[in-house]
Amino acid sequence: MHAPALIALDWGTSSFRAYLLSGEGEILEQISRPQGIITVAPGQFETVFEDAVGHWLAAHQSLPVIASGMVGSRQGWMEVPYAPCPAGTQELTAGLTLLQTAKGRRLWLVPGLRYEDTDGIPDVIRGEEVQLVGAGEGGQMRDGVYVFPGTHSKWAVVEGGRIVWFATFMTGEMFSLLRQHSILGRPMTDGPEDAAAFRKGVEGGLSNSGLLNRLFSVRTYSLFGMMPDSSLSSYLSGLLIGAEIAEARQRLGQRQAISALTVVGGAKLAPRYVQALEHAGLTARAVGEEATVRGLFHIARTAELCVTAG
Amino acid sequence: MHAPALIALDWGTSSFRAYLLSGEGEILEQISRPQGIITVAPGQFETVFEDAVGHWLAAHQSLPVIASGMVGSRQGWMEVPYAPCPAGTQELTAGLTLLQTAKGRRLWLVPGLRYEDTDGIPDVIRGEEVQLVGAGEGGQMRDGVYVFPGTHSKWAVVEGGRIVWFATFMTGEMFSLLRQHSILGRPMTDGPEDAAAFRKGVEGGLSNSGLLNRLFSVRTYSLFGMMPDSSLSSYLSGLLIGAEIAEARQRLGQRQAISALTVVGGAKLAPRYVQALEHAGLTARAVGEEATVRGLFHIARTAELCVTAG
Numbered sequence: 001m002h003a004p005a006l007i008a009l010d011w012g013t014s015s016f017r018a019y020l021l022s023g024e025g026e027i028l029e030q031i032s033r034p035q036g037i038i039t040v041a042p043g044q045f046e047t048v049f050e051d052a053v054g055h056w057l058a059a060h061q062s063l064p065v066i067a068s069g070m071v072g073s074r075q076g077w078m079e080v081p082y083a084p085c086p087a088g089t090q091e092l093t094a095g096l097t098l099l100q101t102a103k104g105r106r107l108w109l110v111p112g113l114r115y116e117d118t119d120g121i122p123d124v125i126r127g128e129e130v131q132l133v134g135a136g137e138g139g140q141m142r143d144g145v146y147v148f149p150g151t152h153s154k155w156a157v158v159e160g161g162r163i164v165w166f167a168t169f170m171t172g173e174m175f176s177l178l179r180q181h182s183i184l185g186r187p188m189t190d191g192p193e194d195a196a197a198f199r200k201g202v203e204g205g206l207s208n209s210g211l212l213n214r215l216f217s218v219r220t221y222s223l224f225g226m227m228p229d230s231s232l233s234s235y236l237s238g239l240l241i242g243a244e245i246a247e248a249r250q251r252l253g254q255r256q257a258i259s260a261l262t263v264v265g266g267a268k269l270a271p272r273y274v275q276a277l278e279h280a281g282l283t284a285r286a287v288g289e290e291a292t293v294r295g296l297f298h299i300a301r302t303a304e305l306c307v308t309a310g
Numbered sequence: 311m312h313a314p315a316l317i318a319l320d321w322g323t324s325s326f327r328a329y330l331l332s333g334e335g336e337i338l339e340q341i342s343r344p345q346g347i348i349t350v351a352p353g354q355f356e357t358v359f360e361d362a363v364g365h366w367l368a369a370h371q372s373l374p375v376i377a378s379g380m381v382g383s384r385q386g387w388m389e390v391p392y393a394p395c396p397a398g399t400q401e402l403t404a405g406l407t408l409l410q411t412a413k414g415r416r417l418w419l420v421p422g423l424r425y426e427d428t429d430g431i432p433d434v435i436r437g438e439e440v441q442l443v444g445a446g447e448g449g450q451m452r453d454g455v456y457v458f459p460g461t462h463s464k465w466a467v468v469e470g471g472r473i474v475w476f477a478t479f480m481t482g483e484m485f486s487l488l489r490q491h492s493i494l495g496r497p498m499t500d501g502p503e504d505a506a507a508f509r510k511g512v513e514g515g516l517s518n519s520g521l522l523n524r525l526f527s528v529r530t531y532s533l534f535g536m537m538p539d540s541s542l543s544s545y546l547s548g549l550l551i552g553a554e555i556a557e558a559r560q561r562l563g564q565r566q567a568i569s570a571l572t573v574v575g576g577a578k579l580a581p582r583y584v585q586a587l588e589h590a591g592l593t594a595r596a597v598g599e600e601a602t603v604r605g606l607f608h609i610a611r612t613a614e615l616c617v618t619a620g
Contacts, residue, residue, distance in 0.1 A: 074533075119517075119519070121527045121531075122527075122531075122534055123526065124533065168523060169520075169522040169523050169526070170522050170525050173492055173493065174522065177487045177492055178487070181487055181490075181491050182480075182483055182487055204431075207429075209429070209557070209560070209561065210556070210557030210561070211553075211557075212480050212481055212484065212553055212554050213557050213558075213561065214431075216433065216478040217431045217432075221431075221432075224432055226432070240522070243521075243522055246520070247519070247520030247521075247522055250519070251519065251520070251523065
């Protein structure tokens with residue numbers, strides 16, 4: 001086994017993940033806890049941190065720590081200003097911000113990114129920029145269009161190894177709201193995924209006829225018995241993902257054709273997005289969420305935070 | 311005072327309204343209770359009804375009763391099948407369905423309407439069809455485009471005195487969901503309406519650039535201090551109403567230019583919609599919700615349920 005060279009933290013809204021890495025970027029040990037930043041009371045970040053990885057730091061005293069995700073947001077441990085676009089590995093590295101803990105530990109926080117489209121409305125990402133480093137090659141981002149499914153889905157364009165555009169879509173949150181709290185969710189029963197209902201939804205969403213109206217079809221399909229209640233959830237999911245793809249396409253259309261599409265996400269959502277993109281006539285490859293730890297390793301290496309083999 | 315000739319019930323999802331009317335359609339007495347159908351346990355509709363208007367029926371034995379709204383839905387007292395479009399006063403009258411109560415009272419329920427657009431997705435209204443009769447002249451619907459703001463906003467087109475098209479938009483429900491349960495609602499504070507923020511929202515919504523993305527601007531405006539927290543709610547309301555207008559316009563564009571626009575609604579929402587329509591370059595007149603009772607009177611008169619002066 002190689003010697004530990006780096007601790008990488010992926011500390012997001014709903015989960016805490018820590019990795020003990022070798023100088024080659026191998027994962028030697030990992031910890032995953034449901035201690036996302038929303039579960040941490042103000043002033044308690046250091047306690048959670050020490051509790052989780054204190055034993056690693058005690059065993060390997062001078063180990064550097066790099067972290068990304070919502071831990072660097074206003075609701076996190078310390079707010080790291082958003083860096084502007086375009087940004088690649090170099091810009092992210094330059095934006096690393098040092099957090100010195102009460103115990104004297106040194107954590108390097110990766111900045112999120114801010115982007116302002118022609119309409120003057122700012123948009124932000126925090127975490128996906130690191131995944132883009134990890135989804136690339138040799139620590140550099142790879143050109144293409146990327147989709148990050150989630151509560152707030154992100155689409156990003158990499159050109160010349162740097163993120164030049166991105167946009168957020170509230171798809172996942174909208175699904176949860178409608179499923180849990182709206183009139184549409186009431187008749188829904190749990191059932192296996194219904195691929196046909198999902199596809200029908202995707203096609204409805206892609207038609208771009210307007211979500212406020214189209215969503216009501218979930219109700220009328222149920223009302224007139226045109227779809228089993230156990231399929232309504234698949235249909236709703238399809239409608240929203242289809243609408244996201246239509247919106248992203250429309251916005252991207254202003255800058256470029258969609259090619260070299262990559263979906264970065266977990267086993268639950270990524271395949272669903274790849275499927276929906278296929279229904280839209282687009283081919284996508286999927287990359288797992290482990291892109292984060294690879295990205296953190298490459299940024300730490302570029303910053304020479306640790307002795308690496310690279 | 312004229313003699314009572316009719317009891318008209320507007321029994322919706324969240325409220326119960328009863329009117330004692332003369333043969334001229336004058337309101338002699340009225341009752342309003344927060345006993346919408348969602349508050350009524352199955353089997354208890356007659357109790358609520360008798361409790362509210364039993365004294366009118368006792369005083370004027372043979373008084374006919376006409377009712378509209380969700381009371382005729384599957385969740386209501388008795389389900390009345392949806393009538394097809396096109397439909398005007400005559401078709402609604404022909405669709406009146408008799409409900410004989412355990413006590414032997416006779417209630418006539420007005421049917422809702424069902425419409426199927428070219429995309430094969432059914433849509434429904436229940437209550438607005440009666441308001442269209444009331445918003446017309448002499449018991450006949452007046453040609454034009456109508457907007458009914460609400461939890462589920464409805465747009466309808468009347469041609470040749472009959473409803474030929476309508477569509478539902480989940481605008482009001484979406485606003486409540488996002489205000490109460492989403493990340494967008496968190497920073498919102500109560501404040502007076504902010505007309506400038508509302509207008510900015512309407513313009514964003516009208517731009518039709520996609521709601522899933524555009525909604526996220528509520529968050530980033532707050533994040534970067536670009537809008538006071540007390541204005542975010544006005545902005546969100548504008549975004550959704552603007553998007554509704556854009557969607558309705560797109561769908562209507564397939565059939566006709568929008569002219570003779572009428573907003574039918576209460577004092578809270580109707581002026582907001584008239585304002586938003588103005589931002590969209592459209593002129594609208596507003597008609598109050600009392601259109602319901604006028605509509606019920608005209609349908610009862612057409613059906614000759616009561617002795618009227620008309």
